[in-house]
Amino acid sequence: MPALPLIPQTDLRVRRTRRLLTQALIELSAEQPLEAITVRDLTERAEVGYATFFRHYTSIQDLLRGAVDDLRAELFGLLPPLAGDAPEQAGALVFQHVQAHPGLYRLLLSSALSLELRNQIIAMGVEGLLDTFEARPGARVPVEVAAHHFIHSFLSLIEWWLQQDQPHSPERMGEVYCELILRPTQAAALQPRTAPKVQR
Numbered sequence: 549m550p551a552l553p554l555i556p557q558t559d560l561r562v563r564r565t566r567r568l569l570t571q572a573l574i575e576l577s578a579e580q581p582l583e584a585i586t587v588r589d590l591t592e593r594a595e596v597g598y599a600t601f602f603r604h605y606t607s608i609q610d611l612l613r614g615a616v617d618d619l620r621a622e623l624f625g626l627l628p629p630l631a632g633d634a635p636e637q638a639g640a641l642v643f644q645h646v647q648a649h650p651g652l653y654r655l656l657l658s659s660a661l662s663l664e665l666r667n668q669i670i671a672m673g674v675e676g677l678l679d680t681f682e683a684r685p686g687a688r689v690p691v692e693v694a695a696h697h698f699i700h701s702f703l704s705l706i707e708w709w710l711q712q713d714q715p716h717s718p719e720r721m722g723e724v725y726c727e728l729i730l731r732p733t734q735a736a737a738l739q740p741r742t743a744p745k746v747q748r
Contacts, residue, residue: 643721689736
């Protein structure tokens with residue numbers, strides 16, 4: 549059996565530092581408005597050097613942007629195609645990920661400072677959706693409108709679940725997602741893509 553490739557110690561230190569800073573931001577944002585948090589606050593909570601922060605990020609907004617990129621990579625690695633045979637399972641996987649990282653999702657979805665990042669999340673979600681679905685022939689709802697409605701609704705469902713302290717299981721929320729968002733939007737405007745999307 550071939551040996552697994554070793555991760556350079558430098559990369560491990562970088563990942564650890566970034567994880568500590570992200571966790572510190574999540575903790576502090578639960579105690580005070582995000583706009584009031586300073587880099588000094590972050591580095592003291594994370595127990596890393598002040599100058600170390602700027603070796604990784606240019607600002608707190610840059611740290612949030614990095615968290616969005618990490619979140620996207622994790623979610624895209626977890627999710628089967630939304631047009632697959634088990635969309636409830638795909639939805640449940642998203643809610644399981646939210647359940648494992650509630651502070652990060654609250655931070656990214658509810659903060660005024662992260663509004664730009666929320667828009668980025670929406671844009672990425674719409675792009676991913678349109679890679680999977682195309683316009684249903686004869687649909688009266690334009691596909692771009694349907695895609696934005698879909699992603700906004702999905703994010704709102706996640707927010708509600710977090711705000712209500714997760715009253716239903718991720719599996720149940722996967723079913724709710726299908727019944728409330730996926731199937732109605734498909735019926736109104738979308739169908740699974742029959743051919744790869746043409747890149748312009």
